Amino acid sequence: MCRDALFETCDRLAARENTDRAGLALAFVLAHPARPVALIGSQTPARMSQAADALNVRLTRADIYALIEARDGVPLP
Numbered sequence: 001m002c003r004d005a006l007f008e009t010c011d012r013l014a015a016r017e018n019t020d021r022a023g024l025a026l027a028f029v030l031a032h033p034a035r036p037v038a039l040i041g042s043q044t045p046a047r048m049s050q051a052a053d054a055l056n057v058r059l060t061r062a063d064i065y066a067l068i069e070a071r072d073g074v075p076l077p
Helices: 004-015 021-029 045-054 063-072
Strands: none
Touching: 004 021, 004 045, 004 063, 021 063
């Protein structure tokens, strides 16, 4: 995993979507085609509100692939 590439990709997409890395990570889970369940462990109203904002983040298939490629350090087939 190339952390720098992953952080750069996360920051670029988060800025575009007006969110932070946590919001982007939650949006990634929600957009994943396998439909995993996102569990958040926050109990503060502010963090709960931020988590709900992830529902407004729209990641394209290209965005999801870019995140996976940045994580793995190799292009997807």
